[in-house]
Amino acid sequence: MAMMGIGLVSAGLGWAADKTDHHQYWWAMLLICGFFFFGASIAALFFYALQYAAEVAWSSQLKRLFEALFSYVPYGLGVIFIVLLVGQFHGHHLYHWMDSNLYNEFLADGTPNPDYDSIIAGKRPFLSPWFFWLRFAVYAITFVWFAKYFRKWSLKEDEIGGTEIHFRMYRRGALFLVFFAVFSSTLAWDWLMSIDTHWYSTMYGWYIFSGMWVSAMILGTLLLIWLRKKGYYAHINESHIHDMGKWMFAISMLWSYLWFCQYMLIWYSDIPEEIMYFKTRYDHYMGAMWGIFFVNFAVPFYTLIARDAKRNTKFLWRVGIIILCSHFADLYLAVIPGTIHGHLMWGFGEGHHVSFTWWFEIGMFIGFLGLFIRVVLTALSKARLVPAKHPFLDESINHHI
Amino acid sequence: MANNKVFHVMYDDDHTLLEAAKQLVSQGVHVKDVFSPFPVHGLDPIIGVKRTRLAITSFMYATTGTLLAIFGTWYFMIHDWPMNIGGKPSFSWIENAPAFVPVMFEFSVFCGAHGMAITYLLRNGTLPGMPASNPDPRTTDDKFVMEIVTEDNHGFSVSELEEKIRGTQVYELSIKDC
Numbered sequence: 001m002a003m004m005g006i007g008l009v010s011a012g013l014g015w016a017a018d019k020t021d022h023h024q025y026w027w028a029m030l031l032i033c034g035f036f037f038f039g040a041s042i043a044a045l046f047f048y049a050l051q052y053a054a055e056v057a058w059s060s061q062l063k064r065l066f067e068a069l070f071s072y073v074p075y076g077l078g079v080i081f082i083v084l085l086v087g088q089f090h091g092h093h094l095y096h097w098m099d100s101n102l103y104n105e106f107l108a109d110g111t112p113n114p115d116y117d118s119i120i121a122g123k124r125p126f127l128s129p130w131f132f133w134l135r136f137a138v139y140a141i142t143f144v145w146f147a148k149y150f151r152k153w154s155l156k157e158d159e160i161g162g163t164e165i166h167f168r169m170y171r172r173g174a175l176f177l178v179f180f181a182v183f184s185s186t187l188a189w190d191w192l193m194s195i196d197t198h199w200y201s202t203m204y205g206w207y208i209f210s211g212m213w214v215s216a217m218i219l220g221t222l223l224l225i226w227l228r229k230k231g232y233y234a235h236i237n238e239s240h241i242h243d244m245g246k247w248m249f250a251i252s253m254l255w256s257y258l259w260f261c262q263y264m265l266i267w268y269s270d271i272p273e274e275i276m277y278f279k280t281r282y283d284h285y286m287g288a289m290w291g292i293f294f295v296n297f298a299v300p301f302y303t304l305i306a307r308d309a310k311r312n313t314k315f316l317w318r319v320g321i322i323i324l325c326s327h328f329a330d331l332y333l334a335v336i337p338g339t340i341h342g343h344l345m346w347g348f349g350e351g352h353h354v355s356f357t358w359w360f361e362i363g364m365f366i367g368f369l370g371l372f373i374r375v376v377l378t379a380l381s382k383a384r385l386v387p388a389k390h391p392f393l394d395e396s397i398n399h400h401i
Numbered sequence: 402m403a404n405n406k407v408f409h410v411m412y413d414d415d416h417t418l419l420e421a422a423k424q425l426v427s428q429g430v431h432v433k434d435v436f437s438p439f440p441v442h443g444l445d446p447i448i449g450v451k452r453t454r455l456a457i458t459s460f461m462y463a464t465t466g467t468l469l470a471i472f473g474t475w476y477f478m479i480h481d482w483p484m485n486i487g488g489k490p491s492f493s494w495i496e497n498a499p500a501f502v503p504v505m506f507e508f509s510v511f512c513g514a515h516g517m518a519i520t521y522l523l524r525n526g527t528l529p530g531m532p533a534s535n536p537d538p539r540t541t542d543d544k545f546v547m548e549i550v551t552e553d554n555h556g557f558s559v560s561e562l563e564e565k566i567r568g569t570q571v572y573e574l575s576i577k578d579c
Binding site for chain 1 (some may be wrong): 442443456460487488489499500503532
């Protein structure tokens with residue numbers, strides 16, 4: 001609650017102090033926080049479905065933990081919905097393409113439209129409001145439906161037992177992966193890549209998705225370590241911790257690989273319309289860009305490569321927090337340069353120089369973290385922590401690697 | 402030493418082998434080695450085999466590979482014969498570094514994998530052409546042999562040791578001088 005309080009206060013003060021046009025910076029920050037935690041929770045849902053589709057046994061004790069993480073999905077969608085809705089009614093201009101004036105080559109009196117943008121006009125079919133909102137509705141309905149479905153049958157399994165529910169979840173898990181394979185990319189195009197409307201990258205969806213996934217794995221690991229410290233999860237042994245550490249390590253490498261592939265191909269071919277994304281980051285955020293890449297790649301690589309490191313909960317806790325913050329910064333860097341056209345500087349400034357105020361960003365992050373933790377722990381407390389009749393439970397309890 | 406004996410205890414199932422190893426070790430018997438056609442999960446900690454350092458050597462080989470690749474790309478592409486590919490600045494390694502990362506990555510994997518494989522074969526004495534050191538050819542098929550030597554087990558006489566070994570589900574037992 002205190003964390004949510006900090007979030008509310010800093011959001012309020014940030015709104016007052018934000019001198020940008022239409023409080024642009026404030027909205028951008030809301031989008032970043034909204035998307036970061038939504039991403040982590042939807043990736044938890046993805047991981048949960050993956051465990052069923054791949055018939056994984058070791059993680060069956062942890063399924064309530066992932067259920068709790070994805071219980072945040074509707075809230076995350078709600079925040080993004082608010083940001084998009086206000087954008088659609090021109091309350092802010094995070095999404096340049098939402099300006100309907102860009103699409104008409106000629107004005108009503110037949111003279112050329114000075115605001116006409118042929119590149120954005122070419123993307124009209126994809127970015128037209130009805131199709132954009134239709135996609136939002138499809139994502140929201142699909143995600144929420146699957147989240148509720150998994151949760152409902154998972155709780156029923158506790159009462160009924162048997163394998164029928166398990167195989168039902170197995171089939172639904174595989175089905176969710178089919179939807180998620182497409183939606184994870186398209187939602188990243190819709191909500192993040194379209195900020196830099198003139199630019200596109202085919203790697204972008206995967207890059208954002210891997211960031212979401214690694215955030216989910218870190219949050220899951222941190223929550224698990226915390227719960228074990230509180231005395232829960234008596235049957236979770238070092239091998240489970242080791243496996244969670246492996247996921248953190250592996251998905252960090254996946255993220256680094258995708259980040260670098262996107263960067264290197266654009267750098268190498270050096271085509272003007274492609275380099276714009278990195279050009280703005282080079283010009284204004286060079287240190288931040290390479291710093292984030294370094295922390296997200298080198299820190300997990302060198303600290304988590306050893307077997308003992310992945311089994312040491314104190315060590316995992318510290319590394320996890322560092323990478324989690326760095327992935328938040330990565331999302332920040334994906335959104336801010338396209339929405340704030342100019343330098344970021346310390347302290348709320350005026351005019352072109354938009355500010356970076358540490359208390360506002362950190363306060364918003366803490367506020368959303370507080371909301372996230374509250375939603376997750378509420379969901380966690382509503383059911384048995386360890387499922388009672390999961391068919392793989394025995395194998396998970398005796399997990400040894 | 403004529404009174405040193407070696408016991409080759411054969412089992413026909415990995416599960417009985419594990420149970421036997423647990424039983425013998427709990428009675429204070431020191432198991433020297435086990436020959437098996439596949440890695441038996443959970444055996445190492447029972448008979449007290451130290452954790453392999455192969456992973457550490459792999460990391461060192463891979464790091465060597467990275468450094469070699471950095472040196473190589475610098476020498477070939479920057480120092481000895483600077484090449485201009487796609488208008489990239491050709492007199493600075495660091496400004497060309499992204500193009501060299503795939504080479505560095507591949508060469509690290511190459512060195513790590515080959516170094517690790519060769520070290521493994523050398524340490525096990527299983528390079529092609531090396532004489533086989535397993536006591537019975539059936540350990541490459543479906544049998545498991547546990548090697549126990551009296552030298553490691555001074556606390557027991559030969560007959561005591563044999564009695565303890567017979568207490569497990571032995572498939573075949575041979576006792577030789579060594």
